Amino acid sequence: MASAQSNSSSSSSSSSAMPAMVSSGLPVNSSLLLLSNMSSMMTVKLDYGNYVVWKHQIEVILDTYSMIDVLDNSIIAPERFLKDSSGNVTTEINPAFIAWKNREQAMFTFLNSTLSPAILALTVGQKSARGVWRVLEKRFASISRSHVISC
Template sequence: MAAQNPDMQTPSSDFSRAGVQSGVATQSQLPSPIQLPTGFFNNTLKLDESNYVLWKGQVLAALVGGGYEDFIYGTTQPPPLFLDDLSQVPNPDHKLWHRTDKSVMSFLFSSLSPEPLSQVVCCTSAHAVWESLKQRFESSSTTRVINLRTQMQQVKKEGKTMQQYINTVKMFADQLSAIGETVQYKDYIWYLLEGLPMEYDPIVTAVYSRPDQPSIEEIQNLLLNFDLRVEKRHVSDCVLPQVQLSSLTSNAGT
């Protein structure tokens, strides 16, 4: 049985999930409290500058699955403050609607890293939080794509191990994919090979000369194996003269 997140509680009720009529939710139409698996927030991807598309898909799946999409899309409005204008009796659904909206806000806040959270923490509704994040991350996607591609093109192996270099190239490719800009195979291979120093030209030539299309993983393994051979050769070149010098010194003393 799914465990209820303590941060997402709203008053318990047997409310059904009928559609919202005229944009105003009534007691029979408000969704039940959010039910999430134990440890959900421990495994939730936190929104940052690089993963908006992934974060959005994850959050939407949880909220739509729970029947809360009207709160983030702004298609539901709070019920009247009073049951009727004459009696001025407080409408319990009004308070319940706001508590449900706050619980959805709490859910959104819990899925944000500190920087985006600081920019929406003053929002007064779940819809306002959702729209603020949408405007920030979707409107800047074109500029971010250009910046990420430029940075990816400028990556060099200099000062990095081959694994570190491969991880750096992959990091930029993953960040582009996270905002909906998938890096094509030929582009990825070009980025990966163009940042290598001249000593890797034999591998670059071999890859470009192949009649088939080797997988990215195969090319990365070729680079790692070649790098290992280069490293061993450098070690041998350093150790051998030292051994010879030690031998000469020893012979001279006898």
């Protein structure tokens, strides 16, 4: 029984770093599977009149799926390359960096999928989920504050 538990816990802990397999034998990033679930729950696309509702809905979803840390700067990107025993950078890619990058890019894709075309135009040039989030917060911060004051 302990052996079955350790096998199941080790496979679940490695699933975030290792891609899942689909029936075709092609790897599928687990962040993309999560993205699909989150996208189906998002019923509002951000436009100029619904920032407070959109932000509330997206924060609840991100909190539910433990993805809010991608946006709140509580996780720092791991080093891209591994270091050897002497602390020197190697040419070997850090698996933790790949897992972080996959998760960040899934979030970037998810955020963009929740924006109306007019709002998406505001984020052109951003290359990360955090960048998109900062642009949106900056653009809509005064709307959010005035909504809270008027309630």
